[in-house]
Amino acid sequence: MRLKPFVPFMLPLKEEIVNQMEFLNELIEANKSMVEYQTMLKNSKLNPQFLLRPVMLKEAVQSTKIEGTHVTLDEVMEADAQTKKANKDIQEALNYYEALMKGMDALKNIPISTRLFKLMHKILLSNDVRGSSRAPGEFRKIQNFLGPEGCTMETATYIPPEPQYVDEYMSNLEKYINDPQDRYNELIRVAIIHAQFETIHPFLDGNGRIGRILIPLYLYNKGVIDYPNFFISDVLERDKHKYYRYLNDTRYKGDWTQWIKFFLECIHIQAKKNIRLIEEVNELYENELARASTIINSSNVLHIVNVMFQRPIFTAKTLSSLTGLPEGTVRRYLNRLEEERMIFSDGKIRSKTYYYYNLLDKLR
Structure with missing residues (x-):
């Protein structure tokens, strides 16, 4: 039997649901x-901001993988370091990272809203990636x-609401996100919000990725x-x-309880992994840091190691720019670290790329 366009519940959900x-x-x-x-983050020896970039790039890889994109964390980091040309799959992950960054920055001035969703979506589908012709930002x-x-409308597993109702939903x-009017815990709310966004499916492409970006943005915005x-x-x-x-079961079976239970389990598993x-x-x-200090006899070693933890794939030029040290000095330090097998390079004469595998192995 062919499905009809779905008619979602309005939020907040009734308590009996x-x-x-x-x-x-x-x-x-x-x-x-x-x-x-x-x-643990607050008490970490490492500044939490240092890990933000590599962890966000890993998120970009994982979220685009769900949509069928084939890309590795190393490939994305190489492109981010501008030592590898970005193909369409890599660019999709980089776009996701950029949309996430712009979304976080925009929260300083605007609430989580239609304006924010459209801003992130336009970035997500930029640079001629898959779906770039499918109304970016609208x-x-x-x-x-x-x-x-390969499915058709007749064989679809889910048909979102009719387009004329998207703005209303x-x-x-948006109103629920900013003024929920219920008594649920924020972790329950974000489960509901993510599911509702995916159910409305407001864009022609990129809904899954924008919906997953929404999770950390909401938790951050609410101080969780x-x-x-x-x-x-x-x-x-x-x-x-x-x-x-489970997302589909919230729609056709009205089973929100199983979805929320699953979502909370995912939160718990991910928190433990983190x-x-x-x-x-x-x-x-x-x-x-202790090891590098025995290799490089300079107070500059702290700056070098800090940047390596932020960008485990890098060039001497990048390291020089981020530490403020002369490029010649940086190259001398990197040669010493490579001699001691603390880092490894691709061996190129020009534009040499360095890999800090000890961190990469933990992030992959």
Whole structure:
């Protein structure tokens, strides 16, 4: 039977739709692990801002993977360091990173809103990537549908609301984001918000990625996290078929409880993974700073190591620019670090690229 365009519930959801007792334990665990993660970040030996860039680039890779893009973290970091030409897949991930950065910056001046969504979407589909001809920065004016590759409207697994209602539903979502009028925990709200955005599917392309960017932006905006660096695309990509099925069950079965339970489990799993990463990176930073200090007899070693943790794939020119040290001095330091096998290079005579694998191995 052919599906009809879906008619979503308006937000806030009626209390009887969501049975909080069904996922109370998951909510407690998710909140507890989030607090633990935030506490660890605050007490980290490494400035939390240092890891923001590599973690965000990893998120860009994972989120675009869900959409079928084939790209590695190394490839994206090489393109970010401008030592590798960006093909369309790499550019998609770089666009995602740029949209995320611009979204965070825009929050200083505007709320999470239609204006913000359109700003990020325009960036996401820029630079001639897949979908760049599908109305970047504008809500859709035609009907769209979702399903397996090659499906038609008749065989679609989900048909979003008719285009003439998109503005109305997005206005309702925007109002809920900024003035929710319910008593739910913020982690429950962000689960509802993400699902509702995907259900409205306001753009012709890029809805999944914008919807996933919305998760850390919302949590950061509401003060749940101190840095906008909490992403769950890694966990969602692992369980993407479950992710899509539970989203669809909120629509055709009205099962919001199972979706929220799953989302909270993803939050908990990701928080625990982040905690392990911070623990490992803290230990690595302390050890590597001590090791580098025995190789380079200069107070400049701190600046060199700090940049390596922000950009584990880099050039001497980049390092010189970010540390303020002369490029010749930087090259001399890098030669010493490479001699001691702390870093590795591609061996090129010109525009040599360096790889700090000890950190890359933990991020991959």
